[in-house]
Amino acid sequence: MNKSPASAPTREGLRGDRLTRRTDGRLILDGVGLRPVPGGITGLIGPNGSGKTTLLRLLSGVLPATSGVVTLDGEPLTAIKRREIARRVAVVEQQADTQVELTATDVVRLGRVPHRRVWAPPTARDEEAVREALARTRLSDRAHQPWHTLSGGERQRVQIARALAQQPGELLLDEPTNHLDIQHQLELLDLLTGLGPTTYIALHDLNLAAAYCDRVVVLDQGRVVTAGPPGEVLTEQLIADVYGVRATVHPATAADPRPYIRFLGTLGATR
Numbered sequence: 001m002n003k004s005p006a007s008a009p010t011r012e013g014l015r016g017d018r019l020t021r022r023t024d025g026r027l028i029l030d031g032v033g034l035r036p037v038p039g040g041i042t043g044l045i046g047p048n049g050s051g052k053t054t055l056l057r058l059l060s061g062v063l064p065a066t067s068g069v070v071t072l073d074g075e076p077l078t079a080i081k082r083r084e085i086a087r088r089v090a091v092v093e094q095q096a097d098t099q100v101e102l103t104a105t106d107v108v109r110l111g112r113v114p115h116r117r118v119w120a121p122p123t124a125r126d127e128e129a130v131r132e133a134l135a136r137t138r139l140s141d142r143a144h145q146p147w148h149t150l151s152g153g154e155r156q157r158v159q160i161a162r163a164l165a166q167q168p169g170e171l172l173l174d175e176p177t178n179h180l181d182i183q184h185q186l187e188l189l190d191l192l193t194g195l196g197p198t199t200y201i202a203l204h205d206l207n208l209a210a211a212y213c214d215r216v217v218v219l220d221q222g223r224v225v226t227a228g229p230p231g232e233v234l235t236e237q238l239i240a241d242v243y244g245v246r247a248t249v250h251p252a253t254a255a256d257p258r259p260y261i262r263f264l265g266t267l268g269a270t271r
C-alpha cells in the first residue's frame, strides 16, 4: 500500500519556542526555546529560581506564556482541549498533596480519569494500568495504605505511579528525586530510562543529570545558557559561571559515557 509521508502522524512531543513569562512585571522566563528528545530524557538544570518549575508549568499548559508558543506534536497547546492534554501529558509536581482521605491506589487511579467517560466506573484495563504502575514503582504492598500515613518518599513514588498509570506520551517531572533515598533515586531514574514517554525532568543533582539525561538544558535567570549532551555541557567553566562553584569534571569515557562531577567549594567573592 502506498503510504505517503504526509499521512504519517507527527510525534514532535512538547516543544517550546521563544517562551517568555512575566509575572508582576518581573521577567521569569526570557525567550526560552526547547525541543524534546523523542522517547528520551531532557534534564532542566539551573540554580534556585532560574525558572525550571515555571518552564514545566508552561509546557503542561497550567500557566500561559506571556509570549512564545508551546506545541504538542506541532499543534499549539492553547488549541488543544484540556482533557486531551491531560490524556497525553502527565505531570509530577514538586509538592503534590491531597487533602481528602485516599489510599495509594485511589491516588494512582486518578491517573486514569482523563481516559474515562465522565462518571464511568474504572474498566479492567484501567485497573490493570493502576496495578502495573504500583508494581513498577514498588508500591504494591502499600496499595491500600492511606495517603496521609505514607512517608515523603512513598508519596513521591505514588505520584509517579499516578503519572505512569496515565500512560502518557509526554512526562514532566519537577525534582522527583527530592524526597527519595539514594536507592529509590536510582530506581526512579532507571525506571524513567527507556520508559517510553518523552520526558522533561527538573533536577538539582548534576551527577544524576549527567548519568540519566540524554540532553540537558541549563537555565540561569530565566534564560537558556546552553543545551546539549551532559558530557559536552557540564564543564568546570559552566559550573563556575552558573553556580559559582569550583568543581572538577571527570570526563565521559568510552567505557563510561557519564561525566562525573566533584564539587570543591564555592567561588564566593572571587567569582
Ligand SMILES: Nc1ncnc2c1ncn2[C@@H]1O[C@H](COP(=O)(O)OP(=O)(O)OP(=O)(O)O)[C@@H](O)[C@H]1O
Binding pocket: 023, 024, 026, 028, 046, 047, 048, 049, 050, 051, 052, 053, 054, 055
Ligand atoms: N507567581 C509568582 N509571582 C512572583 N514571582 C514568581 C512567581 N512564580 C515564580 N516566581 C519567581 O520566578 C523565579 C523562577 O521560579 P521557579 O520556581 O520557576 O524557579 P526554579 O528554577 O524552579 O527554582 P527552584 O530550583 O528553587 O525550585 C523565582 O525567582 C520565583 O520567585
